[in-house]
Amino acid sequence: MVVKIYVTYNEVHKLCQEGAAQILSKFSPNLMIAIGGGGYVPARILRSFLKQPGSSNIPIQAIGLSLYESLGQEEDKVETPGTQVKRTQWLDLRSLEMANLIGKNVLIVDEVDDTRTTLEYAVRELEKDVATAAQDAGRTQEETKFFVFVLHNKDKQKKGHLPDKMMKEGRYLAARTIGDEWINYPWEAIDIDEHDRLAREG
Template sequence: MNKFHISYNEVHNIIQKLSVKILKDFKPDVIISITGGGLVPSRIIRNYLKCDVLCVGVKLYNADDTRNNKIVKYQWLENNLENKKVLIVDEVDDTRTTLGYVIKELKKENPKELACCVIHNKIKEKTCEIPSYCSYYVGEETDDVWIAYPWETDNINEHQKYCKK
């Protein structure tokens, strides 16, 4: 599979534009970051949306990039989301397995409104649909390529060499 390297600057610019789209019709009370890939994007989005960030820990992939057979839930919320406008943030919508799981689980918390956003949506078949009760915001549509985000590398200088200029 081809790899697409993206720089911090590119990510920040995509998120800035994405935040403008979100704020046109949704003002969240809280951001829910899906740990791992969603942490850095959530922090950047917070700059524009001006609300608290909470985290949920779920994973489909292990640290060595091997895939689990099912979602592993290792951290969840203690905060009450009832009657709150909630924005879920992750870096990429690949198969939609993780995002679909988090949407379904957070709906049980009775939020007033639920929305989700990703930096990248891979144009490919998904495991589920985004429910009609959840708004969906995308920074960029991409082909089905491996996206290498800068926060995933152990050598940022090497990563930068592969980023488009």
């Protein structure tokens, strides 16, 4: 039987607040990239806590990646990790967006690090695309650094891997590490009152 835990909006808010303080102790993000759909809400909350007095809000861009497949009936539905990452939305290399990433500190945000396959794909492809954009712009001397933040990391063997340099430099942060349990986030709930009740009973 799949063990499910229920996370409330208040809990997400507090995890982002804690995470923002740790992020700012390591580096100052110039840009956030939210992985859709789970990274959208945390990224928006993070932006409020990352904003420095007298500075403008950190821009948020979005990419869409799909790895999960739904199984079972609606009332007893669980999701299981797929085996292949699918792009549903990406940054447009023909626009100014990619050039704006060159030489910046970029914070990638998602809700959960499960198998790490999605994060590996996102970091690898973004690094590759920025390198191409830097080459085209003649700006290869400018270093772009990626940092990853997730609300929850599942303590399990990972299928994907993040760059050794990223991990050694502390550019990966999970607000909480949990067991291999299924997490129900509030933005997935049809009945938010029932969701919060289940969270309280947790």
